[in-house]
Amino acid sequence: MNLKKLTPLPIGQQAIIHAALVWAGLTVLDTAFYSYRVATEGYFLFYGNGSPVTVWQRLGETVLRWETLVFLAVAVGVELLYHFVFKWKSIKVFALACVLLSLGTVVVLLLALPPQGSVGAADFLVVFFEVFIYAVLYALTRNLITRQAREAEQRSHHAQAELSTIKAHLNPHFFFNTLNSLYGTAILEKAEKTAQSVEQLAGIMRYVLTEAQEDLTEVANEIKFLQDYLQLQQMRLPARENIKVKTEIIYDGTPALIAPLLLIPFIENAFKYGISLDQDCFVHLCLQVKDRQLEMVLENQLLPERQKDHGAGTGLAHALKRLNLLYPQKHHLVLEEQPHYKVRLRLDMRQIDR
Structure with missing residues (x-):
């Protein structure tokens, strides 16, 4: 019956966990997509010596790929924006911060990988909107879950207080009735x-x-x-x-x-x-x-x-x-x-x- 309030992790640890989940998700998705294409189309990526890139090699490259590190930084940035902007500032300020984070991500990618070949401006525009939408959806979802947990905790505290009040009403009520019974017994x-x-x-x-x-x-x-x-x-x-x-x-x-x-x-x-x-x-x-x-x-x-x-x-x-x-x-x-x-x-x- 006793409910213990869970202490939230420090913001830094939450950011690390968030980044780790994003890293794991990106790695799993990229490896699964590559495996599917290899199974349906055959090998389509090759090293300079002509040997194909296997699924395990693709997995290892995805883990260490610099683009993955960029999105890990994005995950940390989204977590910090949620704690320091979304929770304390207006929605407009948060939206502006998300725009700046998205632009910053695109700039980093442009500097590291200038548009050439199959990578064009449209790809960077997609990255911009992906980062922006992810940041907004994460903040809204996290806020909804937090609010529901807080309401559940408040209902629990209310129930505990109500039970304590009920006991306080029951005990004197019963004592008075019993004492009256004893009084009647002593008289008769x-x-x-x-x-x-x-x-x-x-x-x-x-x-x-x-x-x-x-x-x-x-x-x-x-x-x-x-x-x-x-x-x-x-x-x-x-x-x-x-x-x-x-x-x-x-x-x-x-x-x-x-x-x-x-x-x-x-x-x-x-x-x-x-x-x-x-x-x-x-x-x-x-x-x-x-x-x-x-x-x-x-x-x-x-x-x-x-x-x-x-x-x-x-x-x-x-x-x-x-x-x-x-x-x-x-x-x-x-x-x-x-x-x-x-x-x-x-x-x-x-x-x-x-």
Whole structure:
């Protein structure tokens, strides 16, 4: 989950890499073109002694050819123009700089190889436009890739900040509800179960203050946290026939990682909207974790007087947002409201590392 920002290479190293890629590209293209012509037309270049220029000899000459060195210098110039002109100056200034670079390339070629024979003014005009178009396309493409990478990094930081905000909302919300439950337990009972309740709460607090601050935790820790919460809920509820709470948690023991406090909003929501002291109500939870695959089916009675408020809480909205941010392609969630409220969640915890 922790994303490390990549440090860009120094400009000089970027220019060297750019030149090396251009050198490799020119060498491969020239050798491939020469090989094709030799295969289709036969040898057409010969040394003074009459021996043909082989493909390997052509490759060696291309590597050391002075024209190749000129274009390596062009690649370095294009890289420097991108960093020092395109990124900081206007487009007009950059275009003028590209024109000057193209003219400089043509001048060097004219001085080293004056137009004669098969080499004419049109060839140098082609070189001018090739250098100019390459410089412009390189700068525009590089700028587009850089902008997209920056936007992706910003989205990642935004997601991390949003997750931190969600955790900050979840933790106090859960503590207040639990403390209210403990208060009700202390009033209804003669403190016989208060000690056990406090012990359960202490375990929950330790979990929230330690594991829940991490991006991921062992699924065994999350299950223990849920069991403590469920025991607290069952302890605070009176033993009445109209209240039916059934929980089943199955875990095969396979180590797996999960985002902490991911499931508790759904369970908390079920008790908040599905339990009444006066009406028939129920909460059924079946949680299975096998082979790093989590499946949860949670059902609760949706009481008529609470239906209008159902779904208005921030806890469930934050849980849905966390699932989308943390497991965009690894979860399947179905919410049903008829004939009662039902949550079906499948979560793939494979290939998730700290």
